[in-house]
Amino acid sequence: LYSVANKRQTSVTDEWYGSTNVAFSDDGKYLLLASARDFKPTFGAEExxxxxxxxxxxxxxxxAKDTEPPLAPRSDEVGKAEEKRAKEKEKEGEEKKSPSPSPSASPRAAEIKKKLVVVKVDVDGIHDRISGVEVVPGNYSNIRMVDDRIFYLRRTVADDTTDDEGDQDGRDRKAHLCVYSMEDRKETVLGDVNSYQISDDGKRMLVKIKKDYAIIDLPKDKLETKDHELKLAGLDMQLDKHAEWNQIYFECWRQMRDFFYAPNMNGSDWKAMRDKYAALLPFVNHRNDLTYLLGELIGELNSGHTYVGGGERPETPRIKLGLLGAEFSRDPASKAYRIDRILPGENWDKHTRSPLTAQGVNVKVGDYIIAINGTPVSGMANLYDGLIGTADKQVILRVNSRPSEDGARDVTVVPAADESPLYYLAWVQKNIDYVTKKTNGEVGYLHIPDMGRPGLNEFTKLYFPQIRKKALIVDVRGNGGGFVSPLVIERLRRALLMIGIARNGMPQTSRQTNWLADLGRRRRHSRITAAGGRWIIL
Structure with missing residues (x-):
């Protein structure tokens, strides 16, 4: 807390725990915060x-010292509960009796009439006046205390169910809107929302669910937004796009001027660069034009990770093409399509399934596709004309071992939307097979496609099963970058600390996932060398 009166700063929490999302209670008696104080380790299954x-x-x-503790033991004396209810009824009666402000009354008059909140702070002993609310440990935000109720948003690890990395980190992801009653010492989950805001008087709430907004009375139970949605369809406005793009251009220029890590702008004459590219602003007629221009401007700094993106663009729906995870050639005589190669997949994973290898799909290399959904492919300019809009939908293929209708059969397949994971899997497996063959199985191989979650997953999937090889090739060619490289390096550099052995048993490292090629040979450390875009552990 910072005192404006005496210009002094006071720590109200100790330095051992992180605290965030701080807010005063509406009555000014309490400071509310989310703090990380629950230590329950989660151990990895792979390591x-x-x-x-x-x-x-x-x-x-x-x-304040003289304020009643919010979660103090409560009296169980007979009559106390009835006394409290009587006081609440009396308060409600006074609110009903008090005259409502006339429509002609100015907002300023209502503001003056509002009771002034006095915040009293006793710094002495404040560290000992902290109370924890008995709620599930998680991640808490948007905390607001109205009377004896605390409203907040909560997310836990169990809520991250999507496979999309962007959805996990997005600010529009949903959270549980909850309220905790100090009187009942009980939490109620009101519903799932993207965000919420309580009015200044504590009587109304604005909630956002997906792209919709609703204004409701401050809820005591499950959210009911039906018939309370805000009608925003008519809130249109005319924009001068060229003026807006002009403003964005100069704001981006100033952003880099004020916050780029090197004050000398890496030796670039930043004002001259502004004027150079500003000459092209009159010709910007689309948001993509502006993004390109900004990229050229910021590119003059010759610095990595200076990204340009975002902006409003018309949404154009894309029609997904169905893909069969195979390569084809066309028979010149019959115009049927021969299956030349079927990509292997992991059919237990929806992202890496290979449609033609699914259970019950009886096709093989050398078979011909005669028709798609009853339409002969001979009349199609291209095989994929018959697969437009079929991704993840059932399709009937007529196939035969020769390019004719005679003896043809129908099979049902579900085309995929993307074949690139299948090509990647095949390429990695080809490299594994090559290294295994050339080294007699003594050297392992893995590829890391990027330094994000997918790259870390590929590393984890292939590293630990090969940890007892004599050497390992870690291929980072074509790596898309990211942030997990320290985690990869840390695992590769782990030192052997201890070996345990039982009678009639095999020696085991104290940490089963330590890299150690040969337990019978003592080594001080492993060595990581770089060669042609690969890391090689020796």
Missing amino acids: FENVYLDMERIYLITL
């Missing part, structure tokens, strides 16, 4: 490693 997740709960700091 002996731990991480800490879902560490936060909500805490209240009592600001």
